[in-house]
Amino acid sequence: MKRRLLLLLLPVCFLALALFFYQGLSLDPSQRDSALMAREFPTFEASTLRDENRRVDQTLLEGEVTLVNVWGEWCPACKQEMPQLLELADNGIRMVGVNYRDTREKGMQFLSEFGDPFEVNIFDPEGELGFDLGVYGAPETFLVDADGVIRYHHKGYVSPQDVRERILPEVEKWR
Amino acid sequence: MALMRTMAALLLLVIAFGAAAGGIELREFDDPVMEKRYHDLTASMRCPLCENQAINDSDAPISADMRERVYQLLQEGQSDIEIINHMVQRFGEYILYNPRLESRTYLLWGLPIALVLLGAMVVVLMIRARRNASAKALSAEERQRIDALTNRKRSS
Structure with a gap:
């Protein structure tokens, strides 16, 4: 009897492991939380895209729930998500852009061509702020609460469905 | 035979250029220990974008940025652990090929x-x-x- 039980242990272990690994197959390694979740927005000091004499820092993001969108003229998905970002701005959400690894000229041209939902754009030509934000490919969008803490992170293209089902509810939650 | 030899030489040339265009920079180190640390560190971190390449083996722009940062921090005299923490704070535990021992x-x-x-x-x-x-x-x-x-x- 004891032997039987011991023998039964083998297939049970096998099944448990098989299930565990099978689940692992359906995981998407590109869908992972930002390391900055629930942490304060990194400190920075930069000029703005439109005005090289205006200096901004992390206090820019305090006082109101803000969506920070990291974009660049060279990034095709950034162009595609612009209508969604304009819609978010129309909903009264404060938008701040990070012009990532771009030039002023191309960045401004992008905004006049595809629309400008941003209250202000942080100019980040060397990608330093991007690095501190753990950005590894634009577009990326961060939700920052009124205390300057990162509350939500969206990697990649923001679809109209993402706006309705993820971003708007998250904004409501942290307002 | 001569044709074969020419083709082989051409092939070698192409391979050599391919490797040079691979985008892994040459870096100057005053100290061989630091050079070794640089190679070990960049081999132990996974590129966040390409998912199964170490940053010393990847052409992704973010990998180049990370290599550059590792180099800078080494020059500043930071320890390996400090450099690893610096990266994990930004890109998450995901980038470590050897996960750290913690409750998770x-x-x-x-x-x-x-x-x-x-x-x-x-x-x-x-x-x-x-x-x-x-x-x-x-x-x-x-x-x-x-x-x-x-x-x-x-x-x-």
């Missing part, structure tokens, strides 16, 4: 050890059981039966 990874690190211990226990139990079985004395009847089966004659 106890199972990962502990399971192999637990399995080895379990295996050792099973072996010990089996050896004991076998020893007990062989030590068990045979009854007179069993001994007779064995003798009959093996055609053995006992002198005693």
